Amino acid sequence: MYHASYEHCSKGLVKYKDSSGTTKTKRAPSCVNRFRYITRTAQYANRNDHENEVVEYVKSGNMPSFCTDRPDQFWEAAELHERKNGRTATSLVLALPKELSVEQRIELVEQIVQQFTEEYNFPYTVAIHNHPSEITGEDQPHLHLMYSERSVDEHDRTADQFFKRYNDKDPAKGGAQKITADVRGEGKDLVNLIRASSEVLINESLEQHAPTKIMKIKGIEVEVPNIVSCLSHADYNKKFGTELKPVPQIPKSLLHLDPNLTFDDDEKNREYQQKLAEREALIQKVQEIRDYNNMELYGHYYYAALQKQNEAKKQQQQDIERVSASDLAYRLDLITYQATADKVKQIRQLSALQDDRSINYIEAIEHKASLLNDVLIKENRKEVSALVCEIYKHDLDTIREHSSSESMSYDEKRISERLNERISTIEHILDRSTRTEQKVENTQKYDDSDNTFRP
Template sequence: MYYFDYAYTGKGTTKIKAKSGATKVKKAASCKNRFHYITRTAHYKNHKDNVHEKVEFVKSGNMPSFAENRPDIFWEAAHNYERKNARTAASQVIALPKELSVQQRIELAEALIKQFTHEFNFPYTAAIHNHAGEIGGQDQPHLHIMYCERSVDEHNRTAEQFFSRYNDKDPANGGAQKITPDVRGKGKTIINEMRVDTEVIINEHLEKYAPTKIVKIKGIDVEVPNSVSCLHHEDYNRINGTNLKPVPMIPKSLLRLDPNLTFKDKDKNVAYQAKLAERERAINEVNELREYNNFEMYQQYYFNELNNLRESIFNQNKDYDSPPPF
């Protein structure tokens, strides 16, 4: 299992569900904000997440002539000129294996970018972000890809024309063709296809650079095969006969509470300490579930390692008890 999110930015509105359960309507996220967020530019240059996260890699490509080497101009134009209520960008967030080096992650990112943008020459911007996990402190690298579903062809267009309606009889006098999943005859099924493609590409790079990894099970370091699966845990269980359990996501607001912070106001301090206790319970639950799932997936390797340790201890004791050879 690995994290893969697929979403859109647009010019309309979107519905969100509040904690109360009520549905609220808000303005859809814009592609220009998304661009600045993943590249950490403009108003995101000093964003609070920069304290916890670093940008390892940024790349844009397939830009039309009006925005050559200026992806900021392209995404601004998409926001300004795409029709009302239209999608302005497709967006993916993909967890990358922490066992790969920075350069190996970049190589993997390049392969994923090519997979999702090359066939139709989609304009794109991509970035790798990395931060230390709040639980355990290990690297959490992930790839952001955003791309416009308008295909760049041989015709030069102004920014406004690029985002106008496509003219199939006279392409030079219309906008760039929009090739959505529906146009490709895939609709919502494209998400599963993307997840499968991502699994294949990640596993190819793991096989090349990091075919095994070390996991801790019941206090023992165990070397296991290093691969990812696009399956939901329920599907994985059904196919492999395991009993993996879902691991909940802990909100950043809870994870980033400072355990050393106190308040002079008694009531405020009591409330904060209760939040810290909630944080500790959540972290303990996640750690327990992760170890449980590791055992479910790798128990064969755990028992093999346990037998190796026992045999090693037995041989050491045997040598110790043997009489000297003289």
């Protein structure tokens, strides 16, 4: 759903409908002015319709011999010599992907130009303009292509002769042949053909240079496929079952208002402020519809990114709250006796190595488990047993984290089973010890003289 507009320049008047639906006539666009506008020459040399606009590329080609190096003369001759009400140029404006570099856009544009002009050797002028969006400030590169439907052949013609009627019996004596959409069998389908063929070329370029893009949806940056569609919102909905909403166009008269402009007349100021308020309301509406459409198109990518973000936050919080292996070993050092000091020292050294994921952590955990078992035998105390059990559980979690993205290795499974057995044994002993203590405490408080518990 990229922007693409198509119109003709001609000599004479053209019909159009105003905002009320009334059919009116106006002077047709001039191919000379169109050429000057897209190349930024003559009266447009110092004019920018948008702030910070850049003309990235200009090129003309397939020009007849009378103006090989002067494309301006070709379009002036078309305006002068083409018959009355005759079509002087076909004009195409096409949005280009902002994710491509300038060089990649030029490469794409040359392919588009070749597709529309090469087969019939149509004279053309093409330009790439780029300016920041009035709404988001993002780049808005776009192609301006204008070409004549008079085919340049092997015959040399003067400017005057080139635009005369074609002589099919003796082409050298007539003008250049005009190969219109009707002649090519495209007729009213030409607009759709232009959009469809451009879609193919754009998507091929994106697949090669920028297959994905980053979009911000509900405050989250989401990576999505970078694909354009030539379909209208209605046609896209019909084909893919979506519910996209059409995005309204904001009139240039409102879009280009200067918010800092003031007038001496209070009434003018009030009117101007009303227009600014209308402009902001329209911009907000456009943003809301764009956000809705992005969610409609990329919702499943958004929810996947949201889940990933939440998991990352959860892991980060766990990392903050979780005690390190070194901290647990230090606590063990504080509550053990001198008799096990050497073993606890080794446990602390192995715990520090275990936190370094560049080494074989499983060997450190396995060696540490043996040392902890020795400490547990010599230090048969409840507080030591509880802390050793906590260290075993920490090491078991470490193994699970290391193997979360793939199946466990043989060594990881072996040491995990051993740790689980020791955790189960220690918890059973601690539980039995706790029940014994409670029984003793209750017995001490019982008074046989009156069958009651003493406070």
